[in-house]
Amino acid sequence: MTPGRRLPIILLLVLAPLLSPLARAVVAPENRLDIEGFAGQARSLDRLHSVLVAVGGEPVLAEVLRGPDLDQPANIKSLSKTIMAALVGVAIERGVFEGTEQSIAEVVSIPPNADDGVREITVGNLLSMQAGLQRTSGEYYGIWVNSNHWVNHALTRPFVAEPGGEMLYSTGNYHILSAALTETTGRSTLALARSWLGEPLNITIPRWPRDPQGIYFGGNDMRLSPLALLAIGELYRNDGRHDGEQVLPQDWVDTSWQPRGVSRYTDDHYGYGWFVTQLNGHDAYYGRGYGGQMLYVVPSLSVTVVMTSDPSPPSSPSFTQRLDDLMERHILPAVERQAAAPDDTRD
Incomplete structure (x- = not known):
């Protein structure tokens, strides 16, 4: 999926009808968020494997830095x-x-x-x-x-x-x-x-x-691909609905995202399977796995983000903070800039 691993165009045309809509959107990924030097910035995080960003359900950034491709399962x-x-x-x-x-x-x-x-x-x-x-x-x-x-x-x-x-x-x-x-x-x-x-x-x-x-x-x-995780995040962002079907109970997302306990390590709240925090001034909800397996949903920006990383020990807890920093310093500001741009600049 990264430069050097993109599929030949003829093969893409053959495979495209067989892929899910999300997979078709990232078969030939491009950095539509226009974050200057993003791949280099992300690659400096030596455990980070992939970053997948969707706005309004449409993938706008897909980078595989190392490790499995976006459609391949990873230990989450x-x-x-x-x-x-x-x-x-x-x-x-x-x-x-x-x-x-x-x-x-x-x-x-x-x-x-x-x-x-x-x-x-x-x-x-x-x-x-x-x-x-x-x-x-x-x-x-x-x-x-x-x-x-x-x-x-x-x-x-x-x-x-x-x-x-x-x-x-x-x-x-x-x-x-x-x-x-x-x-x-x-x-x-x-x-x-x-x-x-x-x-x-x-x-x-x-x-x-x-x-x-x-x-x-x-x-x-569990083993899920970044594309599968994106589908899970989008399910929650859309109040439990997928393609017109109510997959989760209608009130389950709000129930899951209600702050309950507080993590003694991050001071973030925890709901039902989701941490609750603020990123760049926005309410954000995330699931987290050892080593840097992350699923973020930021409803106010219609953003879902998946990051996968090396799951093998040892891994410093500070690495997750560096992924949060990638969200706050680069990804979310880029989404905000794109949303604020005149319509004729957003093709």
Whole structure:
């Protein structure tokens, strides 16, 4: 997709009818935002693989700096939580879950040695990282994923806060949701993701890792292409609609973007699978994965941005801040300039 990897024009003409509208728009990418030297600026971020920007649903910038092309799957790490949250929204709409206030004891098996307080945790508490249980991320991640039962391990962590209180970032919360979807429907999370999101959005969702019980990893290690992530972002930007179909419940986007807990690392708020912040003076919502897997939606500018990066450790937390800086210093100002330009300068 980058210079030197663009497809020959004859092949493009042959392939174009087979591609989705978004894929057709970026087959021969160009920097329509006219950000001077953007590729060089982006390339200086040595972990960054790709940047894809759409305004009003139309791709206006597509750069593959290194790594997979825009139509190839990449490990999106914890950005998987944003996808899982969308699945929970569909599950509520379809009556699989009663709602975000439903006790998790009604949708997933609770191990007998779990604290009685676990039954006070709601589906919404898991989504907002406010379950109150000791985390399974950070220093606790290794022992969790090396346990012989990920769900039971997550549910038997000691309480270190009240349910609904402090935000404690924990991938185990989302893995419990994956188990709940499988237990209540009798279908794998992969099958649900393909049926509820993949088919209506016309995106490919490959298999991703499972736990020892066969539950697909909730909240980590999904593989999606930048084009598929752009479709997810556009779905949220359009209030859950895609091509006239209401894929997500109509109110799920507002519900997901309502600030709840506060990240102790960034001070950004967290909703249901999305962080809530301000970028360049605009309300912005983003999903984030380890190493710099980013999905941004800025509704006031009709902007959706995907960035993928090297997912392998080590990665400094400051790298995500550098991606935010790329948004604030270059991408969003360019969109604002384009929006303010006279119509005869925008072809």
